[in-house]
Amino acid sequence: xxxxxxxxxxxxxxGEDRAANLRASLEGxxxxxxxxxxxxxxxxxxxxxxxxxxxxxxxxxxxxxxxxPTTEALAEAARRHGVVVVGSVFERRAPGLHHNTAVVLEADxxxxxxxxxxxxxxxxGYREKYYFAPGDGGFEPVPTSVGRLGVLVCxxxxxxxxxxxxxxxxxxxxxxxxxxxxxxxxDEAERARQLEAWMTVQRGHAVANALPVAACNxxxxxxxxxxxxxxxxxxxxxxxxxxxELLARAGTDGAEVVTATVDLDRTEAxxxxxxxxxxRRPEAYGGLLRAWRADGDDGREAS
Numbered sequence: 001x002x003x004x005x006x007x008x009x010x011x012x013x014x015g016e017d018r019a020a021n022l023r024a025s026l027e028g029x030x031x032x033x034x035x036x037x038x039x040x041x042x043x044x045x046x047x048x049x050x051x052x053x054x055x056x057x058x059x060x061x062x063x064x065x066x067x068x069p070t071t072e073a074l075a076e077a078a079r080r081h082g083v084v085v086v087g088s089v090f091e092r093r094a095p096g097l098h099h100n101t102a103v104v105l106e107a108d109x110x111x112x113x114x115x116x117x118x119x120x121x122x123x124x125g126y127r128e129k130y131y132f133a134p135g136d137g138g139f140e141p142v143p144t145s146v147g148r149l150g151v152l153v154c155x156x157x158x159x160x161x162x163x164x165x166x167x168x169x170x171x172x173x174x175x176x177x178x179x180x181x182x183x184x185x186x187d188e189a190e191r192a193r194q195l196e197a198w199m200t201v202q203r204g205h206a207v208a209n210a211l212p213v214a215a216c217n218x219x220x221x222x223x224x225x226x227x228x229x230x231x232x233x234x235x236x237x238x239x240x241x242x243x244x245e246l247l248a249r250a251g252t253d254g255a256e257v258v259t260a261t262v263d264l265d266r267t268e269a270x271x272x273x274x275x276x277x278x279x280r281r282p283e284a285y286g287g288l289l290r291a292w293r294a295d296g297d298d299g300r301e302a303s
Contacts, residue, residue: 003264005146005173007212008032008040008083009237009248012255013220014049022047022070024255025087026077031257033081038107039146041086042074043218043237044154044179045100048090050218050233054225055130063092067111071103079109084144086151088177090131091116100132102151102177104142113142117153118162125183125224125231128155139165147172147264150211154178157198157215161288163205172264174205178217181233195234195252203244210242210270212262219253242266 010028014021025046032040045051047070051059064070070089078085084107091101091114100117116135120128139162141148150171156162157176166174180198182191206213219235238249239260248260271277287293 004261006036006259006261007214007239008037008259009216010042010257011219011235011237011250018047028257029077033083035259037259039084041175041214041216043216044088044177046088050179050222052128053125055127063090063098066091075105075109078105082107084146086175102153107145112144115151119155121155141169141171150174152176157202167209173212176215178215181231184229184232203240206240206242207244210267212242214239242270
């Protein structure tokens with residue numbers, strides 16, 4: 001491999017003890033580094049339980065500034081182990097203004113950049129719009145010593161537009177800190193469909209952009225508010241190569257550190273053969289700027 005990069009993913013359950021959650025992330029960083037990782041990806045909101053199952057103004061106290069306590073701990077780990085770390089923070093930007101923010105710590109401990117989640121869901125069990133304003137920084141890769149990182153967050157992973165814009169801006173790989181799981185009331189067949197869809201759409205981003213993709217998801221059951229079943233996070237953190245091939249995958253249950261090595265130079269070779277970027281027709285894509293096509297509009301111009 002001409003430009004080999006070993007990536008580590010740290011998957012673990014989270015509980016009420018914030019210090020214990022962060023300790024699990026830091027121990028995972030150390031293990032990944034010991035196994036040769038130069039880039040470590042953590043799961044979404046890894047220092048806290050997934051508090052977005054309920055709408056409670058008191059939970060806004062969990063927010064912190066960037067830089068702040070979590071980024072300081074991650075910076076120290078990055079510096080100690082000589083790795084680039086992508087973490088996740090409930091960011092307090094200003095009074096009443098909060099974001100779901102991915103932070104990138106360079107191997108020397110400095111804050112290399114941040115990405116504020118652009119697509120914010122609001123569904124049963126995932127009431128994120130109550131807590132997070134959508135990001136306003138667009139889709140810009142973060143330059144680091146291991147490459148230009150196209151960092152996105154969870155719900156962003158379902159949107160091909162986000163992945164493509166990161167690729168067009170020069171991202172060399174796509175990274176998704178994630179918190180997604182099953183409603184315990186779903187049957188096994190529905191669970192299987194959901195998990196397969198989650199992996200397939202991201203592997204599709206790898207293929208369409210000829211970029212490696214890594215997604216790090218939390219695991220374990222987290223109870224919901226009274227009367228709600230909670231969420232069983234399905235783990236399954238994975239790394240896919242630039243043709244969508246699975247290189248490493250964690251199990252659905254339990255803490256796990258997985259590593260995989262990708263070759264960043266394969267993107268150039270693949271794009272010479274799979275000429276998606278040469279054959280794009282951006283001048284014909286204006287319809288993407290509309291939320292929806294008007295009723296009765298069949299897309300043809302009137303004669």
